[in-house]
Amino acid sequence: MIGDPGLSDFSVEANGLTKYFGDYKAVDHVSLKVPTGSIYGVLGPNGAGKTTSLRMTLGIIDPDEGVSRLLGGHRPQSVRNRIGYLPEERGLYPGMKAREAIAFMGALRGLDWSEGRRRAAGFMTELGLERVIDEKIRKMSKGMAQMIQLIGSIVHAPDLIVLDEPFSGLDPVNQERLEMLVRRERDRGATILFSTHVMAHAERLCDRIAIIARSARRFEGTVDEARALLPMQVRYTPRTAGDPAAIAANLPAGAELRGDAWHFAIQDGDVEPLLARITASGHGVTGLSISRPALHDAFVHIVRQVDAGFDADATGDAVEEASA
Amino acid sequence: MTPFIRSMFVVARRDFLAIVATPTFLLFLLAPLFMVGMGLAGGMGASQLADSARGAGRIVVVADAADVEALRSADTRLRAAMSREPAMLDIRVASPAAADPVKIAHEKGSDTYAVMIGPLAAPYIVERETDSSSGRYLALLASDVQRARAAGPLAPTTPRFESLSNGGTSIAVQQSIGFGAVFVIFLLTLLLAGQTVSSLAEEKGNKVIEILAAAVPLESVFLGKLLGMLGVAMLFIAFWVIIAMGGGLVAATQVDPAALAAAGKPAATLAAMPATGWPFFLGIGFAYFILSFLLLGAAFLGVGAQAASVREIQMLSLPITIFQVGMFSLSAGAASAPGSSLARFAEIFPFSSPLAMAARAATDEARAVHLLALGWQAIWVALVIWVSVRLFRSGVLSSGSGWKFWRRGAAAAAMATAATADRH
Structure with missing residues (x-):
């Protein structure tokens, strides 16, 4: 959807963001470039450093190293009113009415109170929350309050919307509503940057993603590019139940028979030769599916690789210490 | 309106309404009634105790029957001139048997402060405390009767009194007005500024602080909160x-x-004038209250912002209250000694300055110095806010540099040391 953007087309340009909490390096030289008008996902396991990266990107906390520029090279503090932000830790004043809470968040970003109230009512009606427009936050369910806060973060029609784990705590219906809202905001012209560890949302929504694991960025690209990191998966069911060894001889090494189907991975260029070998073998074809792995698999693969690297380093350090 | 000011007012508006639009605010509003009620109850109790003690106390004179009337007359005359009325006088006629003053002093049913027996020319006085005022009064009584007898009949003195009410307010009264200003500002600040200590607890508790920190400068959040509380104070x-x-x-x-005119003394007190005049004094007193509120409120807000829990906030309240009382004592001292070094210190020390300067406005007619003081205090408000925000950013939001310079410096030094060691 988004082509190769020019340098000036980035709504977020964060370079080398690093943050220490005590001696712990929570974020290690993370860089993010979010093309204007795109939906960009920051993925990572729990504790990877996603939230801290987003907070530094928005200037809520100062990085120990690195810089963040938003919406055309501006310091985050200077373009606050053009940004919408939903923090990971949801927070609303329990005694406030929903409409007032939304208007308050809009007013913080420069929106007129009365206009904020008007837009709040519109958004809430659209999202099926019209019956709680004048209800106090403390009387709402957690999911409802979360939707209120989400509306509050976009009520002032920001150019950049940053959502930290926006789907957590929402039921499937509200998750779908949120996806719809995100797409609509993108269509309006806003750039959306969100973090999640639920791959399905990222796969459906994101134009580009970054994967953060163990405090550092480990991947950046499109969802398809992430999926392409792993070989394609093949499920092959022969027509004749012949000698398994003879069938396996025509398949790549590591092919595994489960039930009556063979499972194995192949590289992109090996598809045609494989088809030729299967056809020539005479075992026939009852079923054949060749598919890319899901983003979930690519994510798990990347994270496990990083973990394995860390474990190996830790083992190496332990050996060095023991030998010393 | 700049974005900073606008966001400050947004935060202030929210806080103001959140406090005022609750039933508990009514209790807060009526808090002085409870204080006055408690004060009245305590005062009445103390007064009753004092009355009963006064009623129970006495001084006793055992005199010849011929002296009784003269003693009673002298007591009436002298008692009227005493600023502090002596205990009730019990005059007994001496019996042929010699009276025992110690026995009389130990009679049950009342406190006897002093007993006088013997001839008036050389009375014998037994007193409960050495050199007590009661003993001296009895001696004065005897002396007065003796003097009156020696002088013989005299024409009554007919003095003519004239009030000095048009001659300007006395320094003592002006000092009292100054002390009153210190007390009122202290009381209001104690009631209202202390509330700011828990002001950020709500945001930290319900996680709204991140929304605020992302949307507006923290300085405007802090100032907005102060402004909101100031609005509550004004209300x-x-x-x-x-x-x-x-x-x-x-x-x-x-x-x-007619009753009011008869009261006389209270009316004269009302006519007392601070050195700068009532309109200026009241105006500047109000300005000093605002500055006192902002200064102490900003300090408490900054301290409270560091607290992680309600328990910590409660723990912080005690030293904060002690600090406020300390500022009150300092300023009260300044009010009672205008122009002294203590007064100058209290006027310059930022947290006592508003109180001490309000007291100064009662005794010193110079007005320009108050503009200087207001500016000085405003600078301190800004400074306290700035420091509070820095502390908040580094302590609560784990942001900003601060100590990290030290860590980096130490790391750089360690690396340099290691490099030097390698070379050798």
Whole structure:
């Protein structure tokens, strides 16, 4: 959807963001470039450093190293009113009415109170929350309050919307509503940057993603590019139940028979030769599916690789210490 | 309006409404009634105790029957001239048997402060405490009777009194006005500024702080919170001023003017004038209240912002209250000794400055110095806010540099040391 953007087309340009909490390096030289008008996902396991990266990107906390520029090279503090932000830790004043809470968040970003109230009512009606427009936050369910806060973060029609784990705590219906809202905001012209560890949302929504694991960025690209990191998966069911060894001889090494189907991975260029070998073998074809792995698999693969690297380093350090 | 000011007002508006639009605010508004009620109850109790003690106390004279009338007359005359009335005088006629003053002093049913027996020319006085005022009074009584007898009949003195009410207010009264200003500002600040200590607890508790920190400068959040509380304070003061004015109007229509004129002394007190005049004094007193509120409120807000829990906030309240009382004592000292070094210190020390300068406005007619003081205090408000925000950013949001310079410096030094060691 988004082509190769020019340098000036980035709504977020964060370079080398690093943050220490005590001696712990929570974020290690993370860089993010979010093309204007795109939906960009920051993925990572729990504790990877996603939230801290987003907070530094928005200037809520100062990085120990690195810089963040938003919406055309501006310091985050200077373009606050053009940004919408939903923090990971949801927070609303329990005694406030929903409409007032939304208007308050809009007013913080420069929106007129009365206009904020008007837009709040519109958004809430659209999202099926019209019956709680004048209800106090403390009387709402957690999911409802979360939707209120989400509306509050976009009520002032920001150019950049940053959502930290926006789907957590929402039921499937509200998750779908949120996806719809995100797409609509993108269509309006806003750039959306969100973090999640639920791959399905990222796969459906994101134009580009970054994967953060163990405090550092480990991947950046499109969802398809992430999926392409792993070989394609093949499920092959022969027509004749012949000698398994003879069938396996025509398949790549590591092919595994489960039930009556063979499972194995192949590289992109090996598809045609494989088809030729299967056809020539005479075992026939009852079923054949060749598919890319899901983003979930690519994510798990990347994270496990990083973990394995860390474990190996830790083992190496332990050996060095023991030998010393 | 700049974005900074606008966001400050947004935060202030939210806080103001969140406090005022609750039923508990009514309790807060009526808090002075409880204080006054408690004070009245305590005062009445103390007064009753004092009355009963005074009623139970006495001084005793055992005299010849011929002296009794003269003693009673002298007691009436002298008692009227005493600023502090002596204990009730019990005059007994001496019996042929010699009276035992110690026995009389130990009689049950009342406290006897002193007993005088013997001839008036050389009386014998037994007193409960050495050199007590009661003993001296009895001696004076005897002396007065003796002197009156020696002088013989005299024409009564007919003095003519003239009030000095038009001759300007005395320094003592002006100091009292100054002390009153210190007390009122202290009381209001104690009631209202202390509230700011828990002001950020709500945001930290319900996680709204991240929304605020992302949307507006933290300085405007802090100032907005102070402004919101100041609004609450203004409402509080306005409420009680209206009540007081209403009460005054009702009293003015109900009280008999003749009775008011007869009171005399209170009316004269009301006519007392601070050195700078009432309009200026009241105006500058109000300005100093605002600055006192902002200064102490900003300090408490900054301290409270560091607290991680309600328990910590409660723990912080005690030293904060002690600090406020300390500022009050300092300023009260300044009010009672205008122009002294203590007064100068209290006027310059930022947290006592508003109180001490309000007291100065009562005794010193110079006005320009107050502009200087207001500016000085405003600078400190800004400074306290700035420091509070820095502390908040580094402590609560784990942001900003601060100590990390030290860590980096230490790391750089360690690396340099290691490099030097390698070279050798």
